[in-house]
Amino acid sequence: MAPKIFIDGEHGTTGLQIRQRLAERRDLQMLSIPEAERRNAAMREDMLNSADIAILCLPDDASIEAAKMTEGNNSVRLLDASTAFRVDPDWAYGFAEMDKAQADRIKAARHVSNPGCYPTGAIGLIRPLRAAGIIPDGYPVSVNAVSGYTGGGKAMIAQMEDASREDHIASPNFVYGLTLKHKHVPEMKVHGLLDRAPLFSPSVGRFPQGMIVQVPLFLEDLKGGQTVETIHKVLVEHYAGQSIVDVVPLDVSARLPRVDAVELAGKDTMKLFVFGTPGQPHVNLVALLDNLGKGASGAAVQNMDLMLAA
Numbered sequence: 001m002a003p004k005i006f007i008d009g010e011h012g013t014t015g016l017q018i019r020q021r022l023a024e025r026r027d028l029q030m031l032s033i034p035e036a037e038r039r040n041a042a043m044r045e046d047m048l049n050s051a052d053i054a055i056l057c058l059p060d061d062a063s064i065e066a067a068k069m070t071e072g073n074n075s076v077r078l079l080d081a082s083t084a085f086r087v088d089p090d091w092a093y094g095f096a097e098m099d100k101a102q103a104d105r106i107k108a109a110r111h112v113s114n115p116g117c118y119p120t121g122a123i124g125l126i127r128p129l130r131a132a133g134i135i136p137d138g139y140p141v142s143v144n145a146v147s148g149y150t151g152g153g154k155a156m157i158a159q160m161e162d163a164s165r166e167d168h169i170a171s172p173n174f175v176y177g178l179t180l181k182h183k184h185v186p187e188m189k190v191h192g193l194l195d196r197a198p199l200f201s202p203s204v205g206r207f208p209q210g211m212i213v214q215v216p217l218f219l220e221d222l223k224g225g226q227t228v229e230t231i232h233k234v235l236v237e238h239y240a241g242q243s244i245v246d247v248v249p250l251d252v253s254a255r256l257p258r259v260d261a262v263e264l265a266g267k268d269t270m271k272l273f274v275f276g277t278p279g280q281p282h283v284n285l286v287a288l289l290d291n292l293g294k295g296a297s298g299a300a301v302q303n304m305d306l307m308l309a310a
């Protein structure tokens with residue numbers, strides 16, 4: 001029998017993109033509720049408890065409510081796209097490439113949390129260097145990023161696209177999260193293996209999908225006499241043997257005049273770059289992804305497939 005999949009929040013931004021990715025899949029049985037009933041708690045509870053895997057594409061509070069609705073049901077497995085469970089030790093963190101054992105943890109888990117879009121880039125860059133002892137304890141990590149506006153879900157899409165709204169955003173590019181308390185900071189710290197919270201400054205650009213995450217580092221404050229080449233080598237070795245995260249060769253990145261935020265829009269992969277000039281004191285680590293691809297819906301499908309492979 002084909003496994004039954006229910007996407008709670010299937011009519012939202014992330015949910016819709018998961019549905020599109022699964023549209024041609026004949027190996028799955030999709031459970032669904034009509035859009036008009038999307039907030040009907042009784043129908044959701046019934047679907048959640050009928051599924052083999054329920055993918056939650058909801059705000060945090062609704063995800064927590066959905067998890068409660070399935071308490072005591074030992075057959076449904078949950079894959080949550082919200083921030084609610086990403087640092088909960090009872091939930092497997094759904095970033096399969098972050099270390100060699102993670103795909104097996106996801107396969108075996110009842111509950112999997114899908115990573116945030118910005119943390120996918122930040123952790124992808126930072127974790128291998130922390131695991132290798134290159135970023136020392138106490139190092140002050142900064143993360144600067146720009147996201148496509150679909151990252152803000154239906155509400156921000158409407159604000160960016162509908163000029164007749166009172167809350168319309170006309171800006172081509174804005175920095176936000178100005179209190180420096182963004183909800184992704186705990187996740188970056190825990191899964192980036194950091195002992196200090198990173199300073200995270202996000203921004204949004206007037207393009208629907210795409211993302212650049214930057215982590216600049218001062219070489220002389222790292223452990224072990226690091227260079228552009230040694231840092232690049234650690235990332236290449238960390239991501240060897242898989243096809244989702246691509247570490248761009250140094251001779252390619254050295255020739256690039258710019259990195260385009262929308263290059264991977266519509267794709268479920270991520271590119272990592274190490275920029276810098278040999279002999280100079282700095283490197284800039286850059287992750288390029290689609291906030292709705294490897295940053296959300298693409299990662300959710302990848303995690304669902306791992307869970308089904310168990």
Ligand SMILES: NC(=O)C1=CN([C@@H]2O[C@H](COP(=O)(O)OP(=O)(O)OC[C@H]3O[C@@H](n4cnc5c(N)ncnc54)[C@H](OP(=O)(O)O)[C@@H]3O)[C@@H](O)[C@H]2O)C=CC1
Nearest residue numbers: 009011012013014057058059062081082150151153154296
């Ligand atoms: N967009 C992105 O790039 C990313 C999003 N995420 C996360 O994924 C989750 C979904 O985000 P996104 O798709 O962008 O959000 P959207 O606002 O686009 O979609 C959310 C959907 O959930 C529905 N919903 C809201 N509250 C409830 C409720 N109490 N019961 C049932 N349904 C409800 C909404 O219905 P209604 O239309 O009535 O509000 C809507 O259909 C969030 O936790 C978000 O943080 C994660 C990574 C990236």
Ligand SMILES: CC(=O)N[C@@H](CCC(=O)OP(=O)(O)O)C(=O)O
Nearest residue numbers: 081082083116117118147151152
């Ligand atoms: C542009 C924008 O508003 N982005 C969202 C994060 C999108 C994302 O990754 O969402 P979750 O962590 O909630 O899953 C934000 O900054 O809150």
